[in-house]
Amino acid sequence: xxxxxxxxxxxxxxxxxxxxxxxxxxxxxxxxxxxxxxxxxxxxxxxxxxxxxxxxxxxxxxxxxxxxxxxxxxxxxxxxxxxxxxxxxxxxxxxxxxxxxxxxxxxxxxxxxxxxxxxxxxxxxxxxxxxxxxxxxxxxxxxxxxxxxxxxxxxxxxxxxxxxxxxxxxxxxxxxxxxxxxxxxxxxxxxxxxxxxxxxxxxxxxxxxxxxxxxxxxxxxxxxxxxxxxxxxxxxxxxxxxxxxxxxxxxxxxxxxxxxxxxx
Numbered sequence: 001x002x003x004x005x006x007x008x009x010x011x012x013x014x015x016x017x018x019x020x021x022x023x024x025x026x027x028x029x030x031x032x033x034x035x036x037x038x039x040x041x042x043x044x045x046x047x048x049x050x051x052x053x054x055x056x057x058x059x060x061x062x063x064x065x066x067x068x069x070x071x072x073x074x075x076x077x078x079x080x081x082x083x084x085x086x087x088x089x090x091x092x093x094x095x096x097x098x099x100x101x102x103x104x105x106x107x108x109x110x111x112x113x114x115x116x117x118x119x120x121x122x123x124x125x126x127x128x129x130x131x132x133x134x135x136x137x138x139x140x141x142x143x144x145x146x147x148x149x150x151x152x153x154x155x156x157x158x159x160x161x162x163x164x165x166x167x168x169x170x171x172x173x174x175x176x177x178x179x180x181x182x183x184x185x186x187x188x189x190x191x192x193x194x195x196x197x198x199x200x201x202x203x204x205x206x207x208x209x210x211x212x213x214x215x216x217x218x219x220x221x222x223x224x225x226x227x228x229x230x231x232x233x234x235x236x237x238x239x240x241x242x243x244x245x246x247x248x249x250x251x252x253x254x255x256x257x258x259x260x261x262x263x264x
Contacts, residue, residue: 026204026250027185027232033245034180034235035151039173041166042144043067052173054158058149064173067166069145076142079135086128093121153177176245181236183214183249186229194253195219195232203236204250205243212236212243214251 050065052058100117103109157174160166183203187195195201195216203214218233234251236243 026252029183029185033176035177067145072142076138079138083131086131090124093124183234202252
């Protein structure tokens with residue numbers, strides 16, 4: 001009987017110590033990606049192809065998908081032809097202006113003739129500038145039919161299918177950068193002043209039984225409407241991809257990571 005009581009006592013002691021020493025207070029936080037964006041379409045059209053699935057890794061600038069671009073290509077061609085015409089007209093007006101300036105210097109033409117040619121040249125230059133802007137806009141629009149990844153990361157959600165019509169503003173992909181994760185939680189006023197921005201704190205992830213070093217990267221200056229307290233974020237390095245977004249973590253207050261803890 002005494003042996004059973006002793007074993008039960010040791011078991012409860014072990015469980016209590018596994019949850020952390022009583023003197024260490026912690027807050028429960030969910031791990032979130034360091035960056036996460038929903039990429040939306042800037043042009044309308046039908047999805048011709050997509051290159052990445054959920055969970056795929058992408059590099060910055062990788063083309064994520066292709067939206068039907070024939071209309072945009074034709075618009076670019078038209079803008080290019082108009083630009084060629086206005087460039088040619090401007091070139092002719094510039095030559096004519098130089099000729100008029102020479103004739104005016106020899107007093108062969110009047111000042112009003114020179115002024116009129118100068119006006120025509122300036123108008124031609126303005127028309128060329130308008131054509132250049134139209135060409136640049138058409139070129140940018142065509143490029144938007146094949147949007148690229150704004151940063152290196154992981155595809156969280158592909159929101160399109162082949163043949164689907166996409167309107168301006170429709171979601172295409174959700175992309176997250178998980179090389180750094182944020183442990184996000186809230187603190188009441190009594191505990192808020194225990195942390196300072198830049199502090200290094202211990203973060204435990206129970207699901208993998210590992211401790212990490214984290215840096216306090218955000219201390220909200222005010223409680224937002226609907227929040228249970230002051231928002232706090234602790235940033236963890238996840239270069240080795242040991243952690244996943246959504247994991248539960250314990251952020252210990254007033255703690256310094258031990259030398260043998262995993263540095264992240």
